[in-house]
Structures are given as C-alpha cells and as structure tokens.
Amino acid sequence: VCAQFQAKTMQGLKILLTAGPTCEPIDPVRVITNRSSGKTGYALAQAAHEAGAQVTLISGPTNLPCPHGVTRLSVQTAQQMHSAVMKHANDSDIFIGVAAVADWRVANASSEKLKKTDGHPPHLEFVMNPDILAEVASLANGPWCVGFAAETSLAAKELQSKRQRKGVPILVANLAQQVMDTDHTTIHLVDETGMTALGTGHKLDVARQLMTEIVKRYRQHQA
Numbered sequence: 001v002c003a004q005f006q007a008k009t010m011q012g013l014k015i016l017l018t019a020g021p022t023c024e025p026i027d028p029v030r031v032i033t034n035r036s037s038g039k040t041g042y043a044l045a046q047a048a049h050e051a052g053a054q055v056t057l058i059s060g061p062t063n064l065p066c067p068h069g070v071t072r073l074s075v076q077t078a079q080q081m082h083s084a085v086m087k088h089a090n091d092s093d094i095f096i097g098v099a100a101v102a103d104w105r106v107a108n109a110s111s112e113k114l115k116k117t118d119g120h121p122p123h124l125e126f127v128m129n130p131d132i133l134a135e136v137a138s139l140a141n142g143p144w145c146v147g148f149a150a151e152t153s154l155a156a157k158e159l160q161s162k163r164q165r166k167g168v169p170i171l172v173a174n175l176a177q178q179v180m181d182t183d184h185t186t187i188h189l190v191d192e193t194g195m196t197a198l199g200t201g202h203k204l205d206v207a208r209q210l211m212t213e214i215v216k217r218y219r220q221h222q223a
C-alpha cells in the first residue's frame, strides 16, 4: 500500500458508495439486470478504507467478498438501493455512485411464475426507476457527489451534459467494452474544465489513484 494510504488522508470522512448491478424482477424466477461485476466500486470502497475513511457500501448482487473494514448493505432492486442510500446520504461527506442501476423496472411484475403455455411472449411494461445520484446531488445539505458512466464511446460533449444533468462536480467515465469482465480499467475524469485521462491499470491501483484525486478536490471545495 502506497504512502498516501498509510498517511490516512481520509481519517474522519464518511464515504457512501453504490456498486454492482441492480436486479429488477419480471416474476419470481426472472430478472432484468445490468452487466456489472462490482469490482471498481468495491476497489474504491477498499481504497477509502485504507485511507482511513468510514465506508458504507450499498451493493447490488455481486460475487465479491466485502472489503475488510467496510460496512456493506446488500440490496437487489434500484428502489431498495435508493432507499438505503437516502437513509445514509445526509450523514455522509462524499457520495460515489458506481452502481449500474437499472434505469427501468417492470411495472407489471408477476407474483407467480409466468408460463409459456399460451405460446407467446409476455407484454412487459416498464416504469422509470429513481435517479439515485441526481437525487443525492440535489439534497440541500447532502454529500459532495461523484458519478460514473460506462459508455460504448467517450464523447466529451455528451459526458459533459450528463455530468451537468446529474448536478455533480465529477463524472468518471470509462469504455464499457474495455473494462467489463476484467480486473483492469482505464478511467477519464470529466469536470467543469473538460475531460482528462486519469489512469490505466489494475482496478485497485486505479481506485487508489482516483480516491486520492477525489479527496483532493473535495478538500479544495471545502476550503
């Protein structure tokens, strides 16, 4: 662990993160979900803990062990993630939304298993899920917020408008096809000045680097 983490630069800070996918039921045996291993979010949670922060991780279903020293709350759906986050948001200094939250859920989810006996596919209706990041960012005395965006192409202009739409000072962007299902990542930082490449490497190393950058900017904002 490098020196800046041994220095416990985040001592006294409360960090709230979301990670992993959410799962939205169609019926008791079927779900709609997003592809997300949770590795980046868990690595950031670990990095924050190493730096001395008090870390709460609201996680969708993943196969990952909870990082040492981190408090994990497990959820399935976006609505569950939303209510868990809103319970902790006002008591946090920094919120980092890494989760791949399902944008919609099935409005007419069935309490019984759907059967194929009638020979045609079901008609699913969708409703929008709450936008957790945008809601936390709009809280009057809420935490300082960082968003993530996994895209299939990195267009600076579109990322800038996504950052503004969310109302967050920093949006961390990566290429979905480059980072999914691997232990490595490449991230770009979008702030009010534009987009800059931040780092490439193992997810834990990049997470430590990103956490250092986040804390630096958070402190500047506080000053």
Ligand code: CTP
Pocket: 018, 078, 097, 098, 099, 100, 101, 102, 103, 129, 130, 131, 132, 133, 134, 146, 147, 148, 149, 150, 166
């Ligand atoms: N996010 C969230 N709640 C949602 C959707 C997204 O908190 N219901 C958060 C994600 O955790 C991420 C950020 O918002 O930090 C950006 O997510 P993204 O899916 O890229 O943005 P959307 O606004 O949903 O845009 P789109 O999916 O159309 O690209």
Ligand code: CA
Pocket: 101, 102, 103
């Ligand atoms: Ca989305």
